[in-house]
Amino acid sequence: MTTFENTEPVFEKDGVRLTVEDAVATVTLTNPAKRNAQTPALWRALTEAGRSLPGSVRVVILRGEGQSFSAGLDRQAFTPEGFDGEPSFLDMARGSDADLDALIAEYQEAFTWWRRNDLVSIAAVQGHAIGAGFQLALACDLRVVADDVQFAMRETSLGLVPDLTGTHPLVSLVGYARALEICATGRFVHAGEAERIGLANIAVPAAELDAAARDLSAALLAAPRAAVVETKALLRGAGERSYEEQRAAERAAQGRRLRDLAGLGD
Structure with a gap:
C-alpha cells in the first residue's frame, strides 16, 4: 500500500509531487x-501528473501537506x-474571446483527468478547501x-x-438549490454537513485522514479492474441517459464482462 513519505517521486515541481506504488498513485500538494x-x-504540474501515470495505476489519492488541503487561488493572482x-487578470480580460476561452480551458485541464473511467480518484481533504481548492476536491x-x-x-x-x-x-x-446557496453565499461547509449532504463519503479525525484514504484505496482495488471500469462508466453516464438507455447500457456492459470472463472477449 502507498506510503506517502517514503516512495520515490515520479516527479516533483511547482508545488506538486507524484509518487506511484503498484496500482496506487499519490498526488501531493507540497x-x-x-x-x-x-x-x-501548479495547474500545469497537475495536468502533467495525470499524463505521467503508468497504465498499472488504478487509484489516485490527492492530498495536501500541512494544515490545509488548498486555500484556493494564490492572492498574487489578484494583483495587477x-x-x-x-497573464494577469487584466491581461486576460483585455484578450479576445477566443484567447480568454483557450486560457481558461488550459487551466481546467488540471481538474478534468481525475474522472477518467480507468481510474478512481480520492481526495483526502483537511482544513481549508476554498475556491479552487474546493473545486479540486470536487x-x-x-x-x-x-x-x-x-x-x-x-x-x-x-x-x-x-x-x-x-x-x-x-x-x-x-x-441545484443547495449548490446555488453554497456558491452564492460563499459560506463554509464543515465535515458533518459535508458527509450528510453527500459532499464527503466519510469524515474522520484529522490524524486518521491518510489512513482512511489508504483503506478506501485498498477496498477499491479488491474488485477486478475491468468490472470497476465498466461500473464507473455506467454510473457516470446514468444522469445523461433515459431509463431505457441506461438499461441498454447495462446490458451491453454486462455482455462484455460475461464474454471476458468466459475468455471470449476481443
Whole structure:
C-alpha cells in the first residue's frame, strides 16, 4: 500500500509531487507554508501528473501537506502584475474571446483527468478547501475529509464564478438549490454537513485522514479492474441517459464482462 513519505517521486515541481506504488498513485500538494495556494504553474504540474501515470495505476489519492488541503487561488493572482510569465487578470480580460476561452480551458485541464473511467480518484481533504481548492476536491470521484475540513466557494463574492469544473459535480452531489446557496453565499461547509449532504463519503479525525484514504484505496482495488471500469462508466453516464438507455447500457456492459470472463472477449 502507498506510503506517502517514503516512495520515490515520479516527479516533483511547482508545488506538486507524484509518487506511484503498484496500482496506487499519490498526488501531493507540497506548499504548506502558503496553504497549498494554487497558481497556473501548479495547474500545469497537475495536468502533467495525470499524463505521467503508468497504465498499472488504478487509484489516485490527492492530498495536501500541512494544515490545509488548498486555500484556493494564490492572492498574487489578484494583483495587477499577476504571476511572473503569466497573464494577469487584466491581461486576460483585455484578450479576445477566443484567447480568454483557450486560457481558461488550459487551466481546467488540471481538474478534468481525475474522472477518467480507468481510474478512481480520492481526495483526502483537511482544513481549508476554498475556491479552487474546493473545486479540486470536487474533481475527484470520492472525498474523505478530516473533521476540521472547511469547504467554501468564494468566487461569487469576488465577482467571479467557479470556472475550474466544480459546478457540475457540485450540483450532481448536492442538487441545484443547495449548490446555488453554497456558491452564492460563499459560506463554509464543515465535515458533518459535508458527509450528510453527500459532499464527503466519510469524515474522520484529522490524524486518521491518510489512513482512511489508504483503506478506501485498498477496498477499491479488491474488485477486478475491468468490472470497476465498466461500473464507473455506467454510473457516470446514468444522469445523461433515459431509463431505457441506461438499461441498454447495462446490458451491453454486462455482455462484455460475461464474454471476458468466459475468455471470449476481443
